[in-house]
Amino acid sequence: MQFPSVIDRVRTQYSLKIATALAGIFLLTLVIAAIFGVHVTTGPTETAPQRGIAAISGLMVLLLLNLGLVGIVLGGNVALSLRRLSERAETIGAGEFDTEVETSRSDEIADLYDSIGTMRDSLETMVTDLEETRTEIEDERERAQQAKQEAERLQQEAQNQNEQLLAIAERFSEAMEAAAAGDLNQRLDVETDDDAIRAIAESFNEMLVELSAAVARAQHVASTVDEQSSDLGNSSQEIKRGSNDVADSIQQIADGAETQTAELKNAADQVTQLSATTEEVASTTSEIASQSDAVASLANEGRNAANETATRMDETVEQTESVVQTVEELVEQADQIEEVIATIDDIADQINMLALNANIEAARANADGDGFAVVADQVKTLAGEAMEAVEDIEGTLQTVRARAEETADGIEAVDESVRVTATDIKEVEGKLDSIASDINDVDTSIQQITQTSDEQANSAQQLSQIVDSVAEISEQTNEEATKVSATAQEVTASTETVSQTAQGLDEEARELRSIMASFDVESDPVEHAEVSD
Amino acid sequence: MADGMVVSATVMYFGTAALLAGGAAIFAVLALRESGTTRRMVALGAVPAAAMAVAYVCMGMEWLTVTTGGREQSVVRHIGYSVVLVASSLIVREILSLSRRRFLVMTGILLLTPWFALASWLPDGGALESVLTLATIVAYLGGTYFLIGPITREAKTVGGKRRLLYVKLRNLFVLCWGALILQSAISEQSLGLTNLFVGQLGASYTDLVFTFGIAGLVVSGKQIYEVTTASVERETTSAPTTAPPAGGDE
Structure with a gap:
């Protein structure tokens, strides 16, 4: 710390x-x-x-x-x-x-x-x-006091207003009772300070105006309905006759549609058969396309094999050329050996000559040269043996040389044969290339045929579906025509009912006109109706 | 050397004088670093230590001695105490801004104690010695009363820091003079509970505490002297609205 x-x-x-x-x-x-x-x-x-x-x-x-x-x-x-x-x-x-x-x-x-x-x-x-x-509390208290005074003032105003409203409501009640009794010429007094009451009075007055117009229009409509109901009875009779004609015509359409349906079903069967045939063609061309693929593959394999063979033949040519060169070098070396042997042969001749001279000199020396003569003889003998050996070697060398030349000739012949073979193989390879190319073209054509066949099959299928659909529609048309014919007959029956209803309506319209006449409307009903429209 | 003295009385006198002189020198240097009233006050605080240093030197040289109870007692010690008390009274006067009359009365009462004590040693027994001893105690109690009573009431009219400084000086006086009187009472000349070595060592220690305490308190309150004479804080209560000076109430 x-x-x-x-x-x-x-x-x-x-x-x-x-x-x-x-x-x-x-x-x-x-x-x-x-x-x-x-x-x-x-x-x-x-x-x-x-x-x-x-x-x-x-x-x-x-x-x-x-x-x-x-x-x-x-x-x-x-x-x-x-x-x-x-x-x-x-x-x-x-x-x-x-x-x-x-x-x-x-x-x-x-x-x-x-x-x-x-x-x-x-x-x-x-x-x-x-x-x-x-x-804040004092402020709130002051505000509360003011609010209380305001509330009291508003309460007094509300009371006064309530009394005024009661008087106005009484007047409104009297006017409404008169209107309910059918006097649509009643109007409320809108001279008041209260906006709501004024709005009610105005709305009521507008309602009476609208109601007056509506009643006038109703009176006019009742009259019109009375007239039109009579026309409606006549028209329904004409409709009845027309609907009978329509029913007959539709029955004819239904019969034609039935015949058309049968024909279309036959066409659909034909199109279905065509579609099946097209599909078989497409299937066959697919098989051909597969086989042409296999042939193209085999052609490619043959071309690759020929290519490999040509490569090996080139290698063989190179090897034979190397062997020929080796044999030629062997012949050259045999020539060189022959030159050496010639040299040895010369040396042996010279040694033989020296041995001869030595014998001569040994003879001149008489007895003292006996030993020397022996040596000279031996040297001469050796020289002779050497010359014989050289001759043997020359013979052998000649044989080797001859055989080497024969070998070189043979190899050259083989080389030529290999070259020819390699050329032939290259020609074969070129032909295989052509075959592969042609087969590929064939394969492409077959593929196109296959595709076209498939498209034809699809088109035939679609055509078959369309024909089926048309046949179905024709069948539906037949059914609908039958239904329409039945409906026309029903319309005929309904027209009878309408005719009877029109008669009832005519009677109701007359009664309505008499009822509407009980309302007291100040203006022309027709004019009100036009205004309302 | 007397019985059991670890060091001789002369060595103790000179040693105490050296300590007092050193302390006085330090406080004098501190006074020189101040200016105005503060310098005068700090210098005044160094006077007791210097006076007692001189007194101890004189005691060591055995000047102005009287023989009491078979032993020689130095009159110079009491002269030194007188200087210390006068200087202390001046300091209190400056702190509390006492009137001249109040200052003279206070100084007179305080000076009675050491001189009655010296006087009580002079008679060789008898009633006079008892009377003088009693007078010494009465003088001490009177001085204490005067400091705690009228002067303290006077101190309540000044600011808290001045009052605190006065109270500390007052308590230091009461404590140290009480200790000196107690040591005098149990000395070998009176009750005989202590001997020369213990009595002298105790007196020297008490003098060191007293004089250094006065100087230390004066230095610790130096931040209040600049306004002492110019504007006396005659505040009935101290309810300051400003923060007290730093280090003032530690």
Whole structure:
């Protein structure tokens, strides 16, 4: 732990401050006690008790002095801080919230200052809020008072208005009763300040105007209906006759449609057979296309095999050329050997000549040259043997050379044969290429035929479906014609009913006209009807 | 060297004088670093230590001694105490802005204690010694009463910091003089509970605490002196609306 941090801790904790002061006092007292201890042990033994008593007495006095010092230093400060805080708290309590609550202390008393400061702020905020709330409440009370007065005024106005409304309603009631009795010439007085009442009166008046027009129109319509119902009876008789004619014609259409249906079913069967045939053709061309694919594949394989054979033949030609070259080199080396052998043969001749000269010289030397003559003979013999060996070698070499030339000729012949074969194979490869190309063309044509056949099959199928559909429609037409014929007959029957109904309507129209005449309408009904239209 | 003395009395005197002189020098330097009223006050705070340093030197040199109870007692110590009390009274006067009359009365009452104490040692027993001893205690109690009563009431009219400083000085005086009187009472000349070494060591320690305490308190309150003579804070209560000066109430 560092010293400054220890000092800070002591400054910020009052308890530590007291403990530190007491510890200092204790240590100081210990030092003094140690000095007094030395004093007690110094001097004669017989006076040691007196020195001990003196030391203890002095130590007690100094300890009390030190404790008093602690009280002076620490107690006064705390008392002052608390007294100040108390005075400021009282000032705050008196409502002076701008009172500063600060201290230079940093211990628990400083925390107490901070707490009082926080409490002051909270108190100030609370008082401010309460003041605002009180003002709001007073404002609300004033507004409520005004609202109450306004409500009373409105209540009085409503009462007056209610009385006026009752009077107006009574007048309205009388006018409506007259209108209900059939007097549609009644009108309400719209001279009033109340918008709603005025709107009701205007609406009622408009309703009566509209109702008058409607009644006038109804009267006119009743008359018209009476006339038209008579016409309707005549017309229904004519319709009856017409519907009978229609039924006959439709029956003929139904018969024709039935015949057409049968013919279309026959055509549909034919088209179905055509579709099946086309599908068989498409199937057959598909098989041909598969076979042509196989042939094209075989042609490609043959072309690849010919190509590989040509490659191998080229390699064989190269190898035979290499063998020919080797044989030619062998012949050249045989020539060189022959030259060497000729040289050896010359040397053997010369040695033989030397041996002969040696014999001659040995003969000249008489007896002294006998030994030398023997050697010369042997040399001559060796030379002769060497010449014979050289002749043998020459013979053998001639044979080898002849055979090598024969081999070279044979190989050249083979080479020529291989070259011819390679040329033939290349020709075969070219022909196979042509075959593969032709087969591919054939395959493409067959594919087109197959596609066309498929399209024909689909077209035939669609044609078959169309014919079926037409046949179905024709059948439906037949059925519908039959139904229409039945309906025409029903119409004929209904026309009879309409005729009877028209007679009833004529009677009802007459009664309606008599009823509408009970309404009192001021203007011409026909004119009202035209206006309403 | 007397019985049981760890060091001789002369060495203790000179040692105490050295400590007091050192302390006085330090406070004098602190005074020189200040200006105006603060310098005068801090210098005044260094006077007690300096006066007692001189007194201890004189005691070590055995000047102005009287023989009491078989031992020689120095009159210079009491002269030193007198200087200390006068200086302390001046400091209190400056802090509380006392009237001249109140200052003279206070100084007179305080000076009675050391001189009655010296006087009580002079008679060789008898009623006069008892009377003088009683007078010493009465003088001490009277001084204490005067400081706690009238002067403290006077202090309530000034600001909190001045009042706190006065209260600390007052308590220091009461504590240290009480300790000196208690040590005198239990000394070998009176009750005989202590001997020369213990008594001298205790007196030296008490003098050091007293003089250094006065100087330390004066230095700690130096931020309030500039307004002492110019505008006396005659506040009935201290309800400040501004924050107190930093370090003022530690």
